[in-house]
Amino acid sequence: MNRRLLSLWRIPAGLAVGYLAWNGTHPAILMLALAMPLLVMNSPSRATAGLTALAYYLGSAWDLPHGAAVFFGDNLGSGLLNTAGSYALWLGASLALSLPWWALWTSQSQWRGLRLLLALVLVALPPIGIVGWAWPLTATGLVLPGFGWIGLGLMAFWLVFLASMPASKQAMSVLLAALSFLIFLPVALVQRHDPAPLWQGQDTQLGWGSGSLYWVEMYEHTQALKTYIQPLAPHHNLLLPETVGGEWQAILPLWRNESARLNAQHSTVLMGVRQTYPQGYDNCLAAIGQHQGIKYCQRVPVPVSMWQPWDQATSAHPHWFSQPVFKLGNQTIAPLICYEQLLVWPVLQSFLHHPDLILASGNSWWSRQTHLPQIQIKAVHAWGRLFGVPVVTAMNY
Structure with missing residues (x-):
């Protein structure tokens, strides 16, 4: 079977990662969001990368159409028109967020990491950042608590490194990602919040x-x-x-x-x-x-x-x-x-x-x-x- 057809598993995987990371009950499950950039940028084609990113954002905001229908009320019209408007907002925002990933995907592994970094920046800052929810690096706080800006930089570097590995070392990339998940999981499971005196x-x-x-x-x-x-x-x-x-x-x-x-x-x-x-x-x-x-x-x-x-x-x-x-x-x-x-x-x-x-x-x-x-x-x-x-x-x- 064609390799690109086999890679379509990434699209439902993106949906599952987005939904579970952001809608899961335990805070530690947000760690899954860190897998999204690798799922997208290691796709074998631009179309698969774009659809995987779209699926991730749709999954992360799964409840948005229902909430928007209540929030906007008759501002989007009544009945079916209101429902259609709510789904249009959900799809439109998710499309906007997926566009940088689609545009910056590359088959050249030596550029993949830097393009991943640029995509993270574009979806975080205006104009796209006006709807820039479900940012994968938000999960950094779970695995590197107290590291601040240095932690954000370290996590970005780690994702860039994993994404830049050539196709011949994709198995190594997956192994390293899985090992880092297992290493950081105990840290993420300990949910302690700093007190706010007074x-x-x-x-x-x-x-x-x-x-x-x-x-x-x-x-x-x-x-x-x-x-x-x-x-x-x-x-x-x-x-x-x-x-x-x-x-x-x-x-x-x-x-x-x-x-x-x-x-x-x-x-x-x-x-x-x-x-x-x-x-x-x-x-x-x-x-x-x-x-x-x-x-x-x-x-x-x-x-x-x-x-x-x-x-x-x-x-x-x-x-x-x-x-x-x-x-x-x-x-x-x-x-x-x-x-x-x-x-x-x-x-x-x-x-x-x-x-x-x-x-x-x-x-x-x-x-x-x-x-x-x-x-x-x-x-x-x-x-x-x-x-x-x-x-x-x-x-x-």
């Missing part, structure tokens, strides 16, 4: 209404949030999920007394809020208590649903490369709001500033019946583990 995150069950700009029940909603805050001990800080605070200027009077109490006990509560303008809005983290005010605005709002460049009146403002960290007292904080936790360049940009803490908030009411919230948390914990930085998460469901 910080805690609070998940909520506020559902769809969270984040609406026009709550009829705004007062009752704020009172419900206060029940999470009142037990907070002096000198401790709390993170609440994305957008649960509502419209910042509207809620400020409702928090005046609570904010004064928190300030007196030297505590800070950070919550997700919106700041609305005549044209569009910012999706932000704001503080009450000590250091009150807007601290961070999301760099990468979700494309299509939040960031709508064709309609500035309703679009969330992207802040792209601005303000990757902020100061809270003597701590440097790296904030990641929801969608940013899935991407690469916002995370790496924040780590250029040597943060002391990662605050990861999200609003997952639309995806609570999928693996997507767990994928976000898995990714951000892997990054924190790689750089030895504590992670505090807060999700609304």
